């Protein structure tokens with residue numbers, strides 16, 4: 066690990082126990098459903114990076130292009146010194162565009178991510194490319210209560226939540242996250258990327274790529290259960306299912322049993338009938354005004370908005 070990076074290590078077994086408990090609960094409810102946060106182990110994080118480069122998956126390159134074009138304008142909203150908190154930090158690629166628009170000595174960067182080894186590797190890379198940048202990674206589930214390092218004197222705390230990751234929350238979870246963020250970012254603000262409502266064919270292609278990377282990403286949830294928890298099931302008995310649900314304005318991802326089968330987990334047997342699914346992810350799509358109204362209810366004041374020419378993706382500044 067590079068000098069200058071302070072590392073907070075969680076207990077690995079606690080994470081496994083939580084996965085096991087949540088998977089048992091997911092398989093016991095009807096319909097079966099689990100949080101998408103369990104996609105992101107080492108393998109899942111790498112598969113997600115591949116998704117971001119797929120020709121069909123427009124959100125990443127659209128948001129990157131917005132950040133590239135408007136980084137200086139976005140950074141101008143932050144004010145002087147900044148403690149920049151990235152929620153669900155991942156590969157730390159997008160934040161570089163913001164960092165490039167900020168005087169390095171005025172920034173303390175706090176990437177928060179649940180996947181420890183992946184975050185550590187990303188921080189090493191960032192520290193090598195941005196010598197002198199203060200980086201304090203925090204391994205945590207940012208949707209649960211967590212303690213950020215104190216904000217340096219004279220700095221504003223600014224959250225960065227790109228990628229429309231908020232779309233993967235239920236509306237209640239999104240509201241809870243926005244309220245938590247509005248409280249911990251009070252006096253600063255939040256820069257957030259959201260995926261917009263659009264032509265269903267564009268959405269369908271983005272979650273059903275020809276190369277099958279999204280299918281592998283989805284399946285990794287059960288692969289991970291096999292690797293980490295010893296779950297047993299016929300792997301060829303599940304298939305990837307992703308479709309747009311217009312009533313909820315969201316893409317839904319499921320793992321569908323192609324025949325009646327049993328999944329064994331920690332001594333319990335969970336039966337799937339043919340066609341039954343484990344719901345693995347929602348990906349909500351928003352309108353700008355609808356999202357701003359939700360943010361306002363959580364305590365933010367809507368600020369500037371940057372949107373691409375297709376009106377497929379938006380980056381919003383929200384004052385806390």
Ligand code: AVI
Nearest residue numbers: 116228229230232233279348
């Ligand atoms: C991380 N998140 C915003 C992605 C999305 O588009 O909802 C996750 C993803 N799932 C399938 N493809 C990408």
